[in-house]
Amino acid sequence: MIKAEHISKSYRQGFFSSRKQEVVLDISFHMKKGTTFGLLGSSGCGKSTVARMIMGILKPEKGQILIEGTDPQAMDRKTRGQIMQMIFQQPEESFDPEMRLGKSIAEPMEVNEIGTAAERKGKIEALMEQLNLPMQILNRYPHQISGGEAQRLAIIRALTLEPQILLLDEPTSMLDVSTQAQILNILKELQKSRGLTYLFITHDAGAARWMCDEIAVMDQGRIIEYGPTEQVFAEPKEKWTKELLFSWQI
Numbered sequence: 001m002i003k004a005e006h007i008s009k010s011y012r013q014g015f016f017s018s019r020k021q022e023v024v025l026d027i028s029f030h031m032k033k034g035t036t037f038g039l040l041g042s043s044g045c046g047k048s049t050v051a052r053m054i055m056g057i058l059k060p061e062k063g064q065i066l067i068e069g070t071d072p073q074a075m076d077r078k079t080r081g082q083i084m085q086m087i088f089q090q091p092e093e094s095f096d097p098e099m100r101l102g103k104s105i106a107e108p109m110e111v112n113e114i115g116t117a118a119e120r121k122g123k124i125e126a127l128m129e130q131l132n133l134p135m136q137i138l139n140r141y142p143h144q145i146s147g148g149e150a151q152r153l154a155i156i157r158a159l160t161l162e163p164q165i166l167l168l169d170e171p172t173s174m175l176d177v178s179t180q181a182q183i184l185n186i187l188k189e190l191q192k193s194r195g196l197t198y199l200f201i202t203h204d205a206g207a208a209r210w211m212c213d214e215i216a217v218m219d220q221g222r223i224i225e226y227g228p229t230e231q232v233f234a235e236p237k238e239k240w241t242k243e244l245l246f247s248w249q250i
């Protein structure tokens with residue numbers, strides 16, 4: 001479904017400097033349809049940069065990304081949005097603070113001219129029910145809901161466009177432990193019922209082990225371990241990776 005082949009990316013170090021910092025170094029991976037692929041690594045190792053290249057927001061300097069055979073940079077915005085959506089660490093920031101949540105949730109469908117008003121409403125109602133949220137919450141503003149509710153609403157908004165892929169960038173790291181578990185369970189159920197493909201970005205080895213079919217462990221822009229999750233946890237190639245994996249939070 002998603003193929004990344006030998007991708008690299010660097011950023012300019014400062015406004016006045018032409019020196020570059022390499023943040024992703026020659027990484028390759030394949031994500032299979034209907035499965036969860038994890039990118040696990042500590043802060044600053046380049047995980048979000050990889051996600052932004054998959055989304056087509058950033059262009060790899062070297063290598064190639066293909067989504068079902070197409071370069072995401074070559075997709076128009078609408079097509080890209082209907083293939084993949086991104087879920088962020090701080091969902092409340094992705095909602096307009098001055099807009100009622102109902103309007104924010106309906107907006108992507110309106111912008112993309114999907115369905116009639118009644119069809120859009122029906123789709124939102126069905127998703128609200130599936131994710132166990134009362135409709136009244138849609139009359140509120142982003143500061144009037146909890147982090148867990150905000151993340152569920154962000155997932156609902158993403159799903160209104162019926163994407164095949166969700167890029168989950170630390171989707172639970174701002175939540176307390178029981179809400180984290182709730183959100184991860186919801187994501188698993190949605191994957192089963194809709195056949196979704198996930199890229200799960202995290203620094204939490206426990207969550208990665210629980211969620212992912214395959215993982216890549218990243219360190220300083222490189223992939224240092226890659227394979228089926230249980231195999232990576234059972235037989236990491238490097239001794240220090242083992243220590244890292246079993247410290248859970250890295």
Ligand SMILES: Nc1ncnc2c1ncn2[C@@H]1O[C@H](COP(=O)(O)OP(=O)(O)OP(=O)(O)O)[C@@H](O)[C@H]1O
Pocket residue numbers: 011012023041042043044045046047048049050203
């Ligand atoms: N637009 C940018 N310009 C310059 N440097 C950047 C930019 N975006 C990220 N970086 C730097 O690139 C490195 C990798 O960042 P990235 O966000 O990909 O890491 P990450 O593993 O997702 O970290 P985190 O989990 O903390 O978000 C970091 O050192 C970061 O400071």
